Amino acid sequence: MPFEMNFGWTTPIGEVVLGATKADGGTRRISYRIGGGTTLPFLESSPSSPAPLIAFEICDNPDFWSPIVKDYCGDVVNNANEWAKKADADYGADLVRLHLTSTKQRNFSDIASLGSVVEGVLSATSLPVIIEGSNEPKIDSEVYQKCGEAGQGERLLLGTAEAGKYRSIAAAALAYNHSIIAQSPIDINLAKQLNILLKEIGVQRDHIVIDPYTGALGYGFEYSYSAMERIRFSALKGDTDLAMPMICSSADTLTIKEVREAGDGLQDETAIQWELFTCLAAATAGAEILCVRHPGTIVPLRKALAGMKQPAQSAGVP
Amino acid sequence: MRTVTFLPSYYKIDVPRGTTVLDATQRAGLSMNVVCGGQGKCGKCIVFIRSGRAEFDRQKYGRFFTEPELQKGGCLACETIVQGDLHVFVPESTLIQEQKILVEGLDHEIEFHPSVRKYYVELHPPSLADPSPDLSRFLWGIQKSGGPVAEKMYAPLAVLREMPSILRHSEWKVTATIGLVPGGYRVIDLQENDTSKRVYGAAVDLGSTTIVVYLWDLVTGKVVGVASNYNKQISCGEDILARVNFARKNGLTKLQALAAESINQAITSASNSAGIDREDIYDVVVAGNTVMTHMLLGIDPAYMIAEPYVPVVRRALSIAASRLGIACNPNGGVYAFPAVSDFIGGDIIADILACGMGEREEISLLVDIGTNFEVVLGNKEWMFSCAGAAGPALEGGEVLFGMRANPGAIEKITIDPVTLDPKYSTINGIKPRGICGSGLIDLLAELLLVCVIDRTGRINTGIEHPRIRKGTHFPEFVVAWAKETDTGKDIVITENDIKNLIMSKASVHAACVTLMKEAGVTHKDISTIYFAGAFGNYLDKKNATIIGLIPEIDLKDIKNIGNGAVTGANIALINRRARKTLDDIAYRIAYIELNAESSFMDEYTGSTFLPHTDFSLFPGVQELLDSCRIRKE
Numbered sequence: 001m002p003f004e005m006n007f008g009w010t011t012p013i014g015e016v017v018l019g020a021t022k023a024d025g026g027t028r029r030i031s032y033r034i035g036g037g038t039t040l041p042f043l044e045s046s047p048s049s050p051a052p053l054i055a056f057e058i059c060d061n062p063d064f065w066s067p068i069v070k071d072y073c074g075d076v077v078n079n080a081n082e083w084a085k086k087a088d089a090d091y092g093a094d095l096v097r098l099h100l101t102s103t104k105q106r107n108f109s110d111i112a113s114l115g116s117v118v119e120g121v122l123s124a125t126s127l128p129v130i131i132e133g134s135n136e137p138k139i140d141s142e143v144y145q146k147c148g149e150a151g152q153g154e155r156l157l158l159g160t161a162e163a164g165k166y167r168s169i170a171a172a173a174l175a176y177n178h179s180i181i182a183q184s185p186i187d188i189n190l191a192k193q194l195n196i197l198l199k200e201i202g203v204q205r206d207h208i209v210i211d212p213y214t215g216a217l218g219y220g221f222e223y224s225y226s227a228m229e230r231i232r233f234s235a236l237k238g239d240t241d242l243a244m245p246m247i248c249s250s251a252d253t254l255t256i257k258e259v260r261e262a263g264d265g266l267q268d269e270t271a272i273q274w275e276l277f278t279c280l281a282a283a284t285a286g287a288e289i290l291c292v293r294h295p296g297t298i299v300p301l302r303k304a305l306a307g308m309k310q311p312a313q314s315a316g317v318p
Numbered sequence: 319m320r321t322v323t324f325l326p327s328y329y330k331i332d333v334p335r336g337t338t339v340l341d342a343t344q345r346a347g348l349s350m351n352v353v354c355g356g357q358g359k360c361g362k363c364i365v366f367i368r369s370g371r372a373e374f375d376r377q378k379y380g381r382f383f384t385e386p387e388l389q390k391g392g393c394l395a396c397e398t399i400v401q402g403d404l405h406v407f408v409p410e411s412t413l414i415q416e417q418k419i420l421v422e423g424l425d426h427e428i429e430f431h432p433s434v435r436k437y438y439v440e441l442h443p444p445s446l447a448d449p450s451p452d453l454s455r456f457l458w459g460i461q462k463s464g465g466p467v468a469e470k471m472y473a474p475l476a477v478l479r480e481m482p483s484i485l486r487h488s489e490w491k492v493t494a495t496i497g498l499v500p501g502g503y504r505v506i507d508l509q510e511n512d513t514s515k516r517v518y519g520a521a522v523d524l525g526s527t528t529i530v531v532y533l534w535d536l537v538t539g540k541v542v543g544v545a546s547n548y549n550k551q552i553s554c555g556e557d558i559l560a561r562v563n564f565a566r567k568n569g570l571t572k573l574q575a576l577a578a579e580s581i582n583q584a585i586t587s588a589s590n591s592a593g594i595d596r597e598d599i600y601d602v603v604v605a606g607n608t609v610m611t612h613m614l615l616g617i618d619p620a621y622m623i624a625e626p627y628v629p630v631v632r633r634a635l636s637i638a639a640s641r642l643g644i645a646c647n648p649n650g651g652v653y654a655f656p657a658v659s660d661f662i663g664g665d666i667i668a669d670i671l672a673c674g675m676g677e678r679e680e681i682s683l684l685v686d687i688g689t690n691f692e693v694v695l696g697n698k699e700w701m702f703s704c705a706g707a708a709g710p711a712l713e714g715g716e717v718l719f720g721m722r723a724n725p726g727a728i729e730k731i732t733i734d735p736v737t738l739d740p741k742y743s744t745i746n747g748i749k750p751r752g753i754c755g756s757g758l759i760d761l762l763a764e765l766l767l768v769c770v771i772d773r774t775g776r777i778n779t780g781i782e783h784p785r786i787r788k789g790t791h792f793p794e795f796v797v798a799w800a801k802e803t804d805t806g807k808d809i810v811i812t813e814n815d816i817k818n819l820i821m822s823k824a825s826v827h828a829a830c831v832t833l834m835k836e837a838g839v840t841h842k843d844i845s846t847i848y849f850a851g852a853f854g855n856y857l858d859k860k861n862a863t864i865i866g867l868i869p870e871i872d873l874k875d876i877k878n879i880g881n882g883a884v885t886g887a888n889i890a891l892i893n894r895r896a897r898k899t900l901d902d903i904a905y906r907i908a909y910i911e912l913n914a915e916s917s918f919m920d921e922y923t924g925s926t927f928l929p930h931t932d933f934s935l936f937p938g939v940q941e942l943l944d945s946c947r948i949r950k951e
Contacts, residue, residue, distance in 0.1 A: 163774050163776075164776070167778070167780060187923055188920075189920065189923040189924040189926075189927070189931045190923060192931050193773065193774060193926075193927045193931050196773060196927075196931070197772055197773060197774065200772065200773070
């Protein structure tokens, strides 16, 4: 008999749709409706709520990527389209998150090329796609404009809006009906402020996914956990400015000392474990999307999430 | 002993049989109208004996009464001798009516009842039949003229040494200056002949930058002179911390002398303009922050600036003026306001006295903003306080074109929502040189209302308008074009300035909320918000609410009290009862250390938004902003 717990929640988390199928005017084979939760995750009393989605992160210029992942994946990292295909077919991801790392090159100006990169990935995989644009104020506006245009009709998730830069990304999202990742530095108030700013320039609640910023486990994750927990509590208690799904990326784990300095032959295993447990912790705090960079993380993560969905007894938990 | 009960108050006092009722009333602290000095001549001290046994010659004094009054037990207090336990009714008209006066900066009158009074007495010379000592004769004379009870007065040695010659030389016609001191009354001074019209007092706001002195005639209850000047301690350090460090390097004596000198200079110029002699100033009341007060008293302030931040003394102190080098009558007293902690000093206690929040049932919030800010929340039963650094932005510091409220400072601004052209006024109406605190608050609110900045204070550079520019380092908004200004340069506000302002306002608001949470009250429970401090007078209440500097309450319940420190000092100078409550007020206030409050940082982040991340705290502002957004689109 599961516990009947009443927390006094009043408001469900808002829903965001990622990806557009043919019926919705896109070309994705599936679309996801995330959010909608009415209580905390993994409660025995509500086992039917869906498990978090797993997104695999790729990039268009591997110079800016973790060597561990590059070594593990091999040549495919040099071809975003092939990599996306592999993420879909071989690694078993639910989503592909494309980082336009090419924009990080000094004096990058070939904005036009980004359109074809995005289009290429969209045709290589029919999963819904997350696009991470540039991080350079001078070209932001054009980059987001290009990404938005290239993904028109596909209901992309565009990243990443911050309090200091949200106008250009919001403009692209509004123009082409995409959703936005709104990132704030591990603080409930700042998260709410950014959502309000976006709302005030016309971005609807059902087009925002909160990124509370995920510190690596052992490197500040407890702050992320606490911020996420408070965001979710406030949302369920009726604060509609925080009632959005959350996305967490464990990308920071690949740069920590334990992973970098793991002995020969142990690096992959250490990276996978670290990503796995960071993601599991984020899922416990309520994340709807978990992003990983090591392909080996996806299978054990999915297994663990499925286990956590089962009632304690049948999962063999004493 | 016989018990005399005074009606209507039912105040009881035990006196020996044979005492006059007048004596008993004086012992009970009732100030009676004794014009003739208690000789049964004036008929002003009328009381009614309701029950009990007393001796009174109705035949002799009947002329002062109507028949019905005699029926009701009418007597003259000075000629009625207590025989048994008595119930005595004292009509209102018999008591000295308190003079009420209006103090600058207050909207209500204060009872005029100073701590120092002069009494002119004409004494009977001693004789073989009446050989009582000079002092007793003198004190009795004062008591009989309506002064304090003889036993409660104390004459210091200096006065006793002068007494025999002054009494005899003046042919027993003298003026005594009596001051209320803790535990009784003190004969401050003794002068020949009638000088009773010449008694003055000074109320001093001892600020770290400026000193303000109000000179009062303590007979008429009028302000006769006002003066202010800079604190000369500035030569030993601009800010308080620097001065404390100066004190630590054997500089305390110098700082003490400079503080006294600064006060003296202001007192002298006020006395000169009023045409009075400084020797006739008998009472000096000083309200200053804790460090300034310590320095004036020559007490080492060093232990206040390092953990665990303890002052040497927090209670009110009365000191002879001569010991501090204050230039008034050398026997005059200096009263220093009490403090709560090193950060909540006498200036804040003076603010509290000025706004009267410590006497009311309703909850008030007091906000005093300078480089540091102090916040006090509470009512007559409890009070919480805290202090913090607001940063200098609200005073015009750390803002590119910020300045203090000096001539040429833009102090008021509105911005046209369509043309985005500002309309401003400057202090003294001259060409603008910069923007002072009140102007900056206006500017922030107006820029938000016309949607030039978003709620985090970022300038929307997407708006195409000549006044909105990318700037050299930060985006900026042009408030005044070079051709309009005194400096020949564009006066702008940058995104960085706005960020500093928001951080300042956030710390003030977060402090208010922290105290409210500590006390378990919400903004709905606050009846009045008082603004004190230099720019309190000029601050636009509506704009202060729009930017979320203070919690949102009805605008009519926000009051500016201006320089509360000097107002409080004025009250304490002219009303002895108010002065007596100060230690009580200070002890009632609990100090909340914001650094130790884990929730403060959270409140602060919530406040770094215009007006606040939690709109439910600012329903009116939210409504206003919603309507302005509609207008914009």
